[in-house]
Amino acid sequence: MADRKENSFLYPANERGLIMLAQSSLFAENGTPKGHLLVTGVIGSGKSTFVQRYLEDASLKASGYMTIRHVNRREQKTGFLHVPAGKQRDTGLLTIRHSNGKAFPDEKCFLVSEGGDSRFDVELFTERAFPLLERHGDVIVMDELGGVELLDDRVFNRVMELLNDVSKPLIMVWKHETALEQTLTRMDITEDKKAVLRERRHAIMTHPAVTTVMLESDGTISRQLEEIPEPLLNSGQKKHLPLRFGVMGALLIALIIISFAIGWYFVSPVTIIRFFWSQLFRTGEVFEEAISTVLINVRPPRIALAVLVGSGLSVAGHTFQGVFQNPMVSPDVLGASSGASFGAALAILAGFASTGITLVSFLFGLISIALVLFIASFVKRNKLLSLVLTGIVVSSLFSAGLSLIKYTADPSNQLPAITYWLMGSLNSARLQTLGFAAPPILLGIFVILLLRWQLNLLALGEEAAATMGVHTRLIRMLMVVSATLITATSVSVSGVIGWIGLVVPHIARMIVGSDNRVSLPASALVGAGFLLFVDNIARRATTSGIPLGILTAFIGAPFFVFLILREGRKGMAG
Numbered sequence: 001m002a003d004r005k006e007n008s009f010l011y012p013a014n015e016r017g018l019i020m021l022a023q024s025s026l027f028a029e030n031g032t033p034k035g036h037l038l039v040t041g042v043i044g045s046g047k048s049t050f051v052q053r054y055l056e057d058a059s060l061k062a063s064g065y066m067t068i069r070h071v072n073r074r075e076q077k078t079g080f081l082h083v084p085a086g087k088q089r090d091t092g093l094l095t096i097r098h099s100n101g102k103a104f105p106d107e108k109c110f111l112v113s114e115g116g117d118s119r120f121d122v123e124l125f126t127e128r129a130f131p132l133l134e135r136h137g138d139v140i141v142m143d144e145l146g147g148v149e150l151l152d153d154r155v156f157n158r159v160m161e162l163l164n165d166v167s168k169p170l171i172m173v174w175k176h177e178t179a180l181e182q183t184l185t186r187m188d189i190t191e192d193k194k195a196v197l198r199e200r201r202h203a204i205m206t207h208p209a210v211t212t213v214m215l216e217s218d219g220t221i222s223r224q225l226e227e228i229p230e231p232l233l234n235s236g237q238k239k240h241l242p243l244r245f246g247v248m249g250a251l252l253i254a255l256i257i258i259s260f261a262i263g264w265y266f267v268s269p270v271t272i273i274r275f276f277w278s279q280l281f282r283t284g285e286v287f288e289e290a291i292s293t294v295l296i297n298v299r300p301p302r303i304a305l306a307v308l309v310g311s312g313l314s315v316a317g318h319t320f321q322g323v324f325q326n327p328m329v330s331p332d333v334l335g336a337s338s339g340a341s342f343g344a345a346l347a348i349l350a351g352f353a354s355t356g357i358t359l360v361s362f363l364f365g366l367i368s369i370a371l372v373l374f375i376a377s378f379v380k381r382n383k384l385l386s387l388v389l390t391g392i393v394v395s396s397l398f399s400a401g402l403s404l405i406k407y408t409a410d411p412s413n414q415l416p417a418i419t420y421w422l423m424g425s426l427n428s429a430r431l432q433t434l435g436f437a438a439p440p441i442l443l444g445i446f447v448i449l450l451l452r453w454q455l456n457l458l459a460l461g462e463e464a465a466a467t468m469g470v471h472t473r474l475i476r477m478l479m480v481v482s483a484t485l486i487t488a489t490s491v492s493v494s495g496v497i498g499w500i501g502l503v504v505p506h507i508a509r510m511i512v513g514s515d516n517r518v519s520l521p522a523s524a525l526v527g528a529g530f531l532l533f534v535d536n537i538a539r540r541a542t543t544s545g546i547p548l549g550i551l552t553a554f555i556g557a558p559f560f561v562f563l564i565l566r567e568g569r570k571g572m573a574g
Contacts, residue, residue: 022054025211026139026169036163036170038205040146041215047173048143050215055141062171063137065129067144122152130158139169146174148184150200151193163207172204176214241518244511248525252307255532259303263539265294302429305437306535307528309426309490310500312441314527316483316490317501318508318520319448322455323479324384331487331501333388334480335395339368340491342398345405345418354428357421358436358492365488368394369481383473387480423547424497426535437493444486445524447478455479455516497531497548499556504530506563 028034039047048067055062126149133140140162149155162170174180180201184194205212260272271287275295278285316331324333332338343364347357372390379386409415454475490497507530508522531548534555538546 019054019057021213022050022171023058025213026171033167033169035166035209035211036172036207038172038174038210038212039215040174040176040212047215051141051143051171051173055139060138061136062139062141063133063135064139064141064171065132065143066141120148122149122155125149126152126154133158133162139171141171141173143173144175145172146201146204147180148189148197151189151197156200159204160207163204163209166209172210174201177201241512245522245525248511248522248529252525252529252532255529255536256303256307259306259532259536260295260299262536263294263299265290267291267294297431301431301434302426302535303532304434305426305429305493306531308434308437308441309494309497310504310527310529310531311524312445312486312490312527313497313501314504314508314523314530315445315448315520316486318505318516318523319455319479319483320501321505322516323458323476323483324388327506328502330498331483331490332395332496334372334391334484335368335398336365336484336487337491337496338395338398338402340365340488341422341496342402342405343367344421344492344495345402345409348414348417348421349405349409355432358428358433362436362488362492364398365484365492368398369484369488373481383476420547421495422549424495424549424552425538425545425547426494427545428493433493437489440485440489444482444489447482449520449524451475451478452516452520455520495547495549497552499552499560500527500531503556503559507559 022037025035025037026033039051041047052066054060129142133142142159142162145159150159159172162168184197189197204210257269257272261267261269271291272295274285275287275291277283278287313331317329320329320331320333321327340361344357344361346364347360352360371394372387375394376383376386376390406415406418409418458472458475487501504527505519505523508519508526511526512518512522531552534548534551538548538551
């Protein structure tokens, strides 16, 4: 294969670019067929998934076949079958070619593993696959090609016939050379046959009508620079990422300066700069006592706490949406917010001071996630679903306890205090509050950002990620625990501030794309700026300050409606 250049496209973050790439390889601008496409890559890199989504996006009727994992009634994997191309595979988008070590002849699996060896039934393959190729369609798909089936002259000659006919575009999918070699080691094939197989694969790849696309294990696509259309090179978001992050960083700094300036005691930006310049370089300039008090003791803890809580809730929500593969998930999905709220209400009912309220709230936030993980540990299948359902149950339990506390609380003092705390506020921000909240929130963010690239691989499915060396259960557990630690800590120091963890991740993806390697840091920046902006409005609105949960709902709910309508228009246009 020719040497590949450094240019690459992200998958699935730049899926639109991939689809454009496939379309330009198969069809000319006027829609007439012009060539064929070969998609290759390591196991679990999303080859079949990409083809399936391209067919759906381009509204193409396909003949040929796509792979589907095959299970017996006890849901044991016994091999794989072919289904008509373009048909939604009811077991998901993951291609499985393994068996559980037992042969089930009645299941008609043409690839079975027995012990350490694999056996491929070419006759059964031909019997099942060839009739599917004869069906009428806009394109022909041959999924999981390129293995020992090419040693059969009938299969190889049929492929070459299809390649020589450019009037009918052909999409082929096969494993990368390294993955193929690993498969061949488990098969009883002579070196002469292996040489023939390599020669036939090379003949297909170097056919003049074939464009080869390679999906890498980290989710990137690479191909020769001269083959990539110029408009496609300039269409990606990757080119503008430094500028976009620079703008987000500059806006955050501007919001921090504004936060120092505004309030019921206004301090001009020039005075702020002079004051901190004097503190930093010891110039000896004297300022009013009120200015020193505001700029050292009052506003810095509140600003820092807003940055911490805003970025933390955004990162936690982004993480949960990635782990559970659900854009509607928010940081309280596992009941941490309900547990922390119950703890705070209990502490207020018991007459604790603000420090005690924070500690008890944090403790019950951790208890809630411990309960969820403990109960979910007894479920052996559908771990993600069991976590969500258990989170709902635990959240309902703590919500019921909270309602009971509010029912028994003193309506003159305790009930208003509980209600105000539940609506969220940063009025309790102090240096000791900041010292308590910073370590767990920063630790959680650090762990998530450190593992954010593996969140991309989890999107491919648990088994696909496992084939690439990802310890899926460990990674999911670390992600869930870190995000819950952030949520419990944030709620314990600021109360319940909704919508940030739900809406901000979507804003970040709109700015930098859906690749978690860049969208997670973007969520942290956008979330910090968003909460600072909302808190500035709350501080100026009334003397006591409007609860932040009210403002975030007023801003977040309309924006989420906009997202829903935007996606709806996309669906209608498609």
